[in-house]
Amino acid sequence: MSSLREGPAIVVRREDYAPPAFWIDTVDLAFDLDPAKTRVLNRMRLRRNPDVAPQALRLDGEDLNLARVLVNGGGCSFRMDGQTLVLENLPEGAEPFDLEIFTTCAPEKNTQLMGLYVSQGTFFTQCEAEGFRRITYFLDRPDVMASYTVTLRADKDRYPVLLSNGNLVDSGNLPDNRHFAKWVDPHKKPCYLFALVAGKLVAREQRIVSRSGKEHLLQVYVRPGDMDKTEHAMNSLMASVVWDEARFGLPLDLERFMIVATADFNMGAMENKGLNIFNTKYVLANSATATDTDFANIESVVGHEYFHNWTGNRITCRDWFQLSLKEGLTVFRDQEFSMDLCADPSARAVKRIEDVRVLRTAQFPEDAGPMAHPVRPDSYVEINNFYTVTIYEKGAEVVRMMQTLVGRDGFRKGMDLYFQRHDGQAVTCDDFAQAVADANPGSELSRLLPQFKRWYSQAGTPRVQATGRFDAEARTYTLELAQTCDPTPGQSDKAPFVIPVAIGLLDAQGRDLPLHLDGGPAVSGTQTVVLSEACQSFVFTGIDAEPVPSVLRGFSAPVVLDMNLSDAELLHLLAHDSDPFNRWEAGQRLALRRALHAIRAEGPVHQEPLDEAFVAAMRAVLRHPALDAAFKELVLTLPAETYIAEQLDIVDPQRIHAVREAMRSQLAHALHEDWIWAYEQHRDNGAYRPDPVSTGRRALTGMALTMLCLAARDNGNPVWPGKAYQRFKDAGNMTDRFNALSALVIAGLPLASEALARFHGMFKQEALVLDKWFALQAGAPDRGGNVLPAVRQLLAHPDFNLRNPNRARSVIFSYCSANPGAFHRADAAGYVFWSEKVIEIDAFNPQVAARLARALDRWKKLAEPYRSAAREAIARVAAKPDLSNDVREVVTRSLAD
Numbered sequence: 001m002s003s004l005r006e007g008p009a010i011v012v013r014r015e016d017y018a019p020p021a022f023w024i025d026t027v028d029l030a031f032d033l034d035p036a037k038t039r040v041l042n043r044m045r046l047r048r049n050p051d052v053a054p055q056a057l058r059l060d061g062e063d064l065n066l067a068r069v070l071v072n073g074g075g076c077s078f079r080m081d082g083q084t085l086v087l088e089n090l091p092e093g094a095e096p097f098d099l100e101i102f103t104t105c106a107p108e109k110n111t112q113l114m115g116l117y118v119s120q121g122t123f124f125t126q127c128e129a130e131g132f133r134r135i136t137y138f139l140d141r142p143d144v145m146a147s148y149t150v151t152l153r154a155d156k157d158r159y160p161v162l163l164s165n166g167n168l169v170d171s172g173n174l175p176d177n178r179h180f181a182k183w184v185d186p187h188k189k190p191c192y193l194f195a196l197v198a199g200k201l202v203a204r205e206q207r208i209v210s211r212s213g214k215e216h217l218l219q220v221y222v223r224p225g226d227m228d229k230t231e232h233a234m235n236s237l238m239a240s241v242v243w244d245e246a247r248f249g250l251p252l253d254l255e256r257f258m259i260v261a262t263a264d265f266n267m268g269a270m271e272n273k274g275l276n277i278f279n280t281k282y283v284l285a286n287s288a289t290a291t292d293t294d295f296a297n298i299e300s301v302v303g304h305e306y307f308h309n310w311t312g313n314r315i316t317c318r319d320w321f322q323l324s325l326k327e328g329l330t331v332f333r334d335q336e337f338s339m340d341l342c343a344d345p346s347a348r349a350v351k352r353i354e355d356v357r358v359l360r361t362a363q364f365p366e367d368a369g370p371m372a373h374p375v376r377p378d379s380y381v382e383i384n385n386f387y388t389v390t391i392y393e394k395g396a397e398v399v400r401m402m403q404t405l406v407g408r409d410g411f412r413k414g415m416d417l418y419f420q421r422h423d424g425q426a427v428t429c430d431d432f433a434q435a436v437a438d439a440n441p442g443s444e445l446s447r448l449l450p451q452f453k454r455w456y457s458q459a460g461t462p463r464v465q466a467t468g469r470f471d472a473e474a475r476t477y478t479l480e481l482a483q484t485c486d487p488t489p490g491q492s493d494k495a496p497f498v499i500p501v502a503i504g505l506l507d508a509q510g511r512d513l514p515l516h517l518d519g520g521p522a523v524s525g526t527q528t529v530v531l532s533e534a535c536q537s538f539v540f541t542g543i544d545a546e547p548v549p550s551v552l553r554g555f556s557a558p559v560v561l562d563m564n565l566s567d568a569e570l571l572h573l574l575a576h577d578s579d580p581f582n583r584w585e586a587g588q589r590l591a592l593r594r595a596l597h598a599i600r601a602e603g604p605v606h607q608e609p610l611d612e613a614f615v616a617a618m619r620a621v622l623r624h625p626a627l628d629a630a631f632k633e634l635v636l637t638l639p640a641e642t643y644i645a646e647q648l649d650i651v652d653p654q655r656i657h658a659v660r661e662a663m664r665s666q667l668a669h670a671l672h673e674d675w676i677w678a679y680e681q682h683r684d685n686g687a688y689r690p691d692p693v694s695t696g697r698r699a700l701t702g703m704a705l706t707m708l709c710l711a712a713r714d715n716g717n718p719v720w721p722g723k724a725y726q727r728f729k730d731a732g733n734m735t736d737r738f739n740a741l742s743a744l745v746i747a748g749l750p751l752a753s754e755a756l757a758r759f760h761g762m763f764k765q766e767a768l769v770l771d772k773w774f775a776l777q778a779g780a781p782d783r784g785g786n787v788l789p790a791v792r793q794l795l796a797h798p799d800f801n802l803r804n805p806n807r808a809r810s811v812i813f814s815y816c817s818a819n820p821g822a823f824h825r826a827d828a829a830g831y832v833f834w835s836e837k838v839i840e841i842d843a844f845n846p847q848v849a850a851r852l853a854r855a856l857d858r859w860k861k862l863a864e865p866y867r868s869a870a871r872e873a874i875a876r877v878a879a880k881p882d883l884s885n886d887v888r889e890v891v892t893r894s895l896a897d
């Protein structure tokens, strides 16, 4: 992968897939672990693939020192082709043969955190996607599945815990104060699921009995001081085991399931068979150090990695173009898991709204920018660049549409058939879709399968134009739906997608009308129609008065819906829609309309962009007796600046920021009494519990406090800043404490610096809390260009460490990717900063650098002077001769036209 800085970048194409020329049946690995020089003895049993013409064996390797190669115990000839080890004179015929390879590597010098590396004195591995080749020579591709036996040897004092995949079959002492552990994985696996961990760790343990009566041991391994932060991860793991068995009939297939946390990790977590390795951010939590968001994220990431055990590990990907086969499906599963854990429909809807928000603020821009790619890409230079919101989140939406088209029970049948057909195999996205369709003959999915699969092959976000027409005489309501999709890189013309559109019609009282599609049987509430042509009409009969349409309920497809509803209609939906998603969406549309109006207006930004009707509607939601606090907080949150930017052809980030701030400030003042009421009503929540109800109350309290501090900043009244500071000091949990701190920082109040200093003093030993402290400052609303100098100071802070991905992200990504109002500066200093950091990080961690490189993806939409300055900054990065493939691919695509 990434360290290939020599030679031209090679494009890998999906259509070039060829099965491997050899199979590897068994692998026996022995590690002598030493940070400076680890010795790896790799003994494999291979055989030729009878279906492929005889050819040389080409083994992937990267940054390895090769010491010995033996075939069937004897010497043999080999050569290097770049970093590839080529063996040409292997035994002919079908008989298996033994290949022994002895290499060394230097884990302590491994700064990219791929392969075998050291984090805080402990050894970890990361092999997905192509990291195993940095451990030993191998056929590093997911369709080669082998049985693994692993022996770890290391110093007993420094590395008392020795872990690998599967079951511990032997352990004991060795001379020189060393010891060993031998692990056997009972399941065949691709090498990207290999893992080892060695170090000083402690474990929280839990024994469980599955439905079939089998006993399992669950373990969560952390550093000795972190035991008091493992309960929630363990609870989440137990809930995951129960859920997968209940919802999909998928049991835990291992005697032992381990999670290990590391502070140095490029991504969120990794689903290595039986030995998941996690970023500490997604394991460690207690009420004093973690927020409600952290608790929710841990639940879903623990679930996600656990669910991979079936969707990803038991059935894996044929090649990396099929990445969404496991990721889209597993995100869908973790989303469903989190929703199923919610007791009531409102909490489910809140989760759905949050997921859609991620999709629309991150994936839609990706799909409209230079890195746009289909859910199943056709080519890549660096596979690490394709762990994207498109593969994950859009991929999950594609799976969700399948469930919508075949129903929840039908989807379960589809999953059953998928496992019946493919358990133990490496397969494709086509195989998955085929199984779901075949299990549901007669469904719309089965009828339209080839066309439905365009969701896998065509990039870009479809737009659906909806127009409604009421005919009083005929008593019909006709909904015309038309779809288009803009060109994306390499795809100029798009064929129509299959788009499930969930529809409701509201009467004047806000009640759902019974729906008769084309005079068909009555459906109460929601009817899902399937748009599969460029343009189609759907006629609802027996309609007596003009209804208000509620279209794309639950966000039934990942599309942009254009429908010209009046303010009155949107206000009606906001007040009454039985579909909570569209109820929220109506509020977002009303806010967006006002934001766009103020942005497009001539002259200086209007300081009061909101009208009385909108304010009154927001007040009604805030004061509503029946709505949940969590839902209210979502409705009262204005659309994000990046989401607003996507609606514009030419983007002036400063103006967007100014308008959104003006709207927020107006809401702060106009609803002042209501915010006080909301704060007082929701502030007490008793003992901390991360359940949806108390989480929602804390979220609304935090929002109220921010609004009250914003108002105080303008009118100079010290009461609410004082209360916020008091709450910050007295809070009984991190959510309330951090919300109070944020309120002071966001409002830019003088007390903020005092609170920040105090917060740092309280938590200087807690890395994850310090990440929040850094992120809050780097993400603060810009006032006259003050954030960039603050960010530069944060980089000089003794607690800052560019090599730790979480810390780097907390400052640099929070500024460049999450704070558009501060990053896009007319003097281009934000972009200069960005280019410096991309280059600096690329020298030691290309994966993290390439993610940062994407902060300027949408530069072509920027207004001048931002646009030219951004292009210049990207060109400056691109001009560096020794970039990694990772960053090179991103900036090349970004500059292409």
Ligand code: PHE
Pocket: 126, 128, 129, 267, 268, 269, 270, 271, 304, 305, 327, 387
């Ligand atoms: N496969 C991991 C997941 O989605 C993500 C990951 C990819 C982690 C590559 C590390 C490296 O759960």
Ligand code: ZN
Pocket: 304, 308, 326, 327, 330
């Ligand atoms: Zn995953």
